[in-house]
Amino acid sequence: MEREQYIPLFETKEAKAWLFYRLFSVTVFLAVCFIWVYRITNLPKNGEDGRWVWIGLLAAELWFGLYWLITQALRWNPVFRSTFKDRLSWRYKEELPGVDIFVCTANFKIEPPIMVVNTVLSVLAYDYSPEKLSVYLSDDGGSDLTFYALLEGSEFARHWIPYCKKFKVEPRSPAAYFTDSKSCMDLSHHSEASLAIKKLYEEMKERIASATKLGRIPEEQRSKHEGFSQWDSYSSRLDHDTILQILIDGKDPNAKDIDGCALPTLVYLAREKRPQHPHHFKAGAMNALIRVSSKISNGPIILNLDCDMYSNNSLSVHDALCFFLDEEKSHEVAFAQYPQHFENITKNDVYSNSLRVGFNVEFHGLDGFGGPPYCGTGCFQRRDVLCGRKFTKDSKFEWKNDDDHKRLRSILELEQETKSLASCTYEQNTQWGKEMGLRYGCLLEDVITGLSIHCRGWKSVYINPERKAFIGLAPTTLSQTLVQHKRWAEGAFQILFCNYSPLSYARGKISFGLQLGYCYYCFWCPSSIPVLCYCIFPSLYLLKGISLFPQISSPWILPFAYVIATRYIYSLAEFLWSGGTILGWWCEQRMWLYKRTSSFFFGFIDTILKMLGFTESTFVVTAKFTDEDVLKRYEKEMMEFGDSSPMFAILATLAMLNLFCFIGVVNKVIMNGDVFSLYKTMPLQTLLCIALVLINLPLYQGLFLRNDNGKLPSSLAFKSFVVALLASSSFTLLY
Numbered sequence: 001m002e003r004e005q006y007i008p009l010f011e012t013k014e015a016k017a018w019l020f021y022r023l024f025s026v027t028v029f030l031a032v033c034f035i036w037v038y039r040i041t042n043l044p045k046n047g048e049d050g051r052w053v054w055i056g057l058l059a060a061e062l063w064f065g066l067y068w069l070i071t072q073a074l075r076w077n078p079v080f081r082s083t084f085k086d087r088l089s090w091r092y093k094e095e096l097p098g099v100d101i102f103v104c105t106a107n108f109k110i111e112p113p114i115m116v117v118n119t120v121l122s123v124l125a126y127d128y129s130p131e132k133l134s135v136y137l138s139d140d141g142g143s144d145l146t147f148y149a150l151l152e153g154s155e156f157a158r159h160w161i162p163y164c165k166k167f168k169v170e171p172r173s174p175a176a177y178f179t180d181s182k183s184c185m186d187l188s189h190h191s192e193a194s195l196a197i198k199k200l201y202e203e204m205k206e207r208i209a210s211a212t213k214l215g216r217i218p219e220e221q222r223s224k225h226e227g228f229s230q231w232d233s234y235s236s237r238l239d240h241d242t243i244l245q246i247l248i249d250g251k252d253p254n255a256k257d258i259d260g261c262a263l264p265t266l267v268y269l270a271r272e273k274r275p276q277h278p279h280h281f282k283a284g285a286m287n288a289l290i291r292v293s294s295k296i297s298n299g300p301i302i303l304n305l306d307c308d309m310y311s312n313n314s315l316s317v318h319d320a321l322c323f324f325l326d327e328e329k330s331h332e333v334a335f336a337q338y339p340q341h342f343e344n345i346t347k348n349d350v351y352s353n354s355l356r357v358g359f360n361v362e363f364h365g366l367d368g369f370g371g372p373p374y375c376g377t378g379c380f381q382r383r384d385v386l387c388g389r390k391f392t393k394d395s396k397f398e399w400k401n402d403d404d405h406k407r408l409r410s411i412l413e414l415e416q417e418t419k420s421l422a423s424c425t426y427e428q429n430t431q432w433g434k435e436m437g438l439r440y441g442c443l444l445e446d447v448i449t450g451l452s453i454h455c456r457g458w459k460s461v462y463i464n465p466e467r468k469a470f471i472g473l474a475p476t477t478l479s480q481t482l483v484q485h486k487r488w489a490e491g492a493f494q495i496l497f498c499n500y501s502p503l504s505y506a507r508g509k510i511s512f513g514l515q516l517g518y519c520y521y522c523f524w525c526p527s528s529i530p531v532l533c534y535c536i537f538p539s540l541y542l543l544k545g546i547s548l549f550p551q552i553s554s555p556w557i558l559p560f561a562y563v564i565a566t567r568y569i570y571s572l573a574e575f576l577w578s579g580g581t582i583l584g585w586w587c588e589q590r591m592w593l594y595k596r597t598s599s600f601f602f603g604f605i606d607t608i609l610k611m612l613g614f615t616e617s618t619f620v621v622t623a624k625f626t627d628e629d630v631l632k633r634y635e636k637e638m639m640e641f642g643d644s645s646p647m648f649a650i651l652a653t654l655a656m657l658n659l660f661c662f663i664g665v666v667n668k669v670i671m672n673g674d675v676f677s678l679y680k681t682m683p684l685q686t687l688l689c690i691a692l693v694l695i696n697l698p699l700y701q702g703l704f705l706r707n708d709n710g711k712l713p714s715s716l717a718f719k720s721f722v723v724a725l726l727a728s729s730s731f732t733l734l735y
């Protein structure tokens with residue numbers, strides 16, 4: 001037979017301006033070298049003022065310079081991918097592979113069941129043959145409320161899916177669809193059907209809301225489904241049997257939507273939990289899902305989603321499949337990662353949660369070196385690779401289509417057999433969590449798993465289409481953002497010491513660029529220390545009148561000026577290009593500082609304590625639900641403090657310290673009457689201190705000027721005031 005002509009399913013383009021960027025980056029590096037030379041050649045002699053702090057600054061600047069070199073990997077070689085999904089349907093017609101979608105939820109109190117159901121509905125309604133689509137919800141909360149909500153959702157799906165397909169609805173999360181102004185316009189066109197479906201949705205929402213409010217399932221509902229009986233032996237969230245229920249069996253000829261078309265499979269799973277067995281958080285949940293799904297649908301492609309990440313494009317599966325089914329280029333692709341988008345980002349994004357630059361710039365850069373990391377959500381994976389398969393030249397993606405849609409066993413039998421795969425003891429003495437499935441023992445289970453896949457020789461691709469594929473919820477308070485980043489930074493730091501460390505094990509197994517790329521995240525924690533030094537010492541020495549940087553008349557000021565100016569101009573340009581605002585960029589600078597001085601610093605300390613055996617790290621789940629009061633302030637872009645966490649204590653103390661130094665210096669200048677002397681002798685120190693005070697303005701407001709519940713508690717204000725005052729005055733008087 002003649003070989004069919006090869007038609008590429010995706011293409012990869014390089015960025016246009018890469019040469020320009022590389023030249024620019026070389027000039028910055030030269031300037032950095034001059035700064036190092038300045039520090040070394042001007043080191044104060046033994047006994048002179050400021051020798052120790054000078055050495056400290058040298059260390060910090062060495063770190064900043066080297067770390068900056070690492071970040072170049074993220075921008076050196078960006079690539080952009082596009083897919084041809086019409087060719088896919090044309091080429092493969094009905095022979096596309098099965099896709100299993102895993103949605104994870106963990107806590108019904110902070111991850112509202114109605115939101116979870118919307119996410120599930122959005123993927124159930126994918127424009128993909130229902131026989132080949134299966135959706136699994138893993139509920140680590142083991143909550144009958146979530147189960148009940150899913151049960152309601154499965155009933156509603158029988159109306160929702162045909163509605164979506166008939167009217168080509170987008171997005172297919174009902175909640176998003178009914179609030180989207182554009183789709184509401186459409187809604188008015190196909191009047192009757194849309195009013196009816198909206199009513200059904202509202203009724204379902206109402207039932208779920210009242211059950212949630214009540215805190216239990218009404219008896220009449222409970223008696224309708226035998227699945228609830230599985231909660232009879234349930235004692236707590238962390239102590240219960242496996243609960244498994246196939247809510248829609250796609251292979252059952254009676255499972256039909258209201259138009260008589262087949263439905264995708266839908267499964268609820270709460271794996272067994274026992275207090276004496278570690279459950280490994282999300283990684284454990286995913287591994288249980290991998291095993292359970294292998295018995296039920298065994299789709300060769302797996303999509304993993306967080307419970308808040310609904311699908312915003314009914315054709316994303318097709319887009320992703322282009323990367324796995326291309327006849328010449330696909331054999332090395334292990335996973336395709338989509339970016340995360342968030343629907344609740346305010347205009348200037350006060351907490352810098354949109355991760356704009358990361359997803360619009362840096363991930364493209366990593367893609368150029370062998371692939372973006374696995375981000376835990378919005379990621380399509382090959383099942384065989386996830387289960388430990390190594391890359392070889394003939395690792396082509398293969399799947400067989402079983403035409404037999406009938407089950408040999410009854411569904412009850414199947415459920416019973418499958419349950420044991422989700423038990424606590426199943427993994428004992430197996431490779432699960434090590435060589436198979438997601439890796440255990442790291443707070444960033446996704447990134448470490450992706451790294452291990454890269455180390456086995458696979459590539460990944462980054463797909464960032466115009467129409468957003470997945471949209472979720474970002475944290476809405478400062479403390480949530482800081483806690484989330486602490487988890488991420490701590491997890492990334494753990495990777496540095498694990499078996500797959502990008503510094504040692506990965507060498508030679510992944511490209512040098514990707515090694516650096518991973519290091520960028522892994523070194524977040526330790527980079528807190530030089531930033532802390534820079535926030536404290538230059539200002540204290542300014543107050544004391546000791547200069548630590550070149551004077552305005554010295555030529556050495558030039559490299560400093562060049563680095564500072566280009567760093568900020570470039571980052572502003574990049575931020576605006578990625579769709580941000582100027583004020584948003586300013587907020588990002590603030591969050592840059594806050595993350596380093598609190599999240600990354602605490603992550604650093606915690607990792608060290610953990611290595612010494614003092615603590616265990618836990619996965620703190622981000623709330624996807626905000627109090628009305630808090631939400632109002634969030635929408636007004638007011639920083640939300642509220643409680644007195646140790647992270648806030650550090651931030652407040654640093655802010656106060658800089659304020660005192662600033663006031664002290666202004667006072668001195670006024671007494672001396674010579675405004676210009678400071679500008680001549682210590683221009684950079686003054687600039688740094690002023691910048692730190694300006695960036696902290698919202699914090700001073702939270703400390704002293706606000707009256708709402710989101711301000712900083714006065715006890716914390718008092719403590720930080722005293723500590724900062726003591727530190728600055730004792731430094732000037734005694735030292």
Ligand SMILES: O=c1ccn([C@@H]2O[C@H](COP(=O)(O)OP(=O)(O)O[C@H]3O[C@H](CO)[C@@H](O)[C@H](O)[C@H]3O)[C@@H](O)[C@H]2O)c(=O)[nH]1
Pocket residue numbers: 104105106107111138140280281282285305306307308375376377443444445446484487488491619620621622623
């Ligand atoms: O024991 C647990 C803890 C969490 N989750 C689920 O994991 C997901 C992510 O949790 P979230 O609190 O939203 O964390 P984020 O920081 O927003 O998530 C990012 O970072 C995590 C790693 O830190 C990844 O697991 C996520 O996929 C990624 O989106 C959620 O759906 C949770 O329900 C579980 O299933 N079991």
Ligand SMILES: [Mn+2]
Pocket residue numbers: 306308472473622
């Ligand atoms: Mn999340």
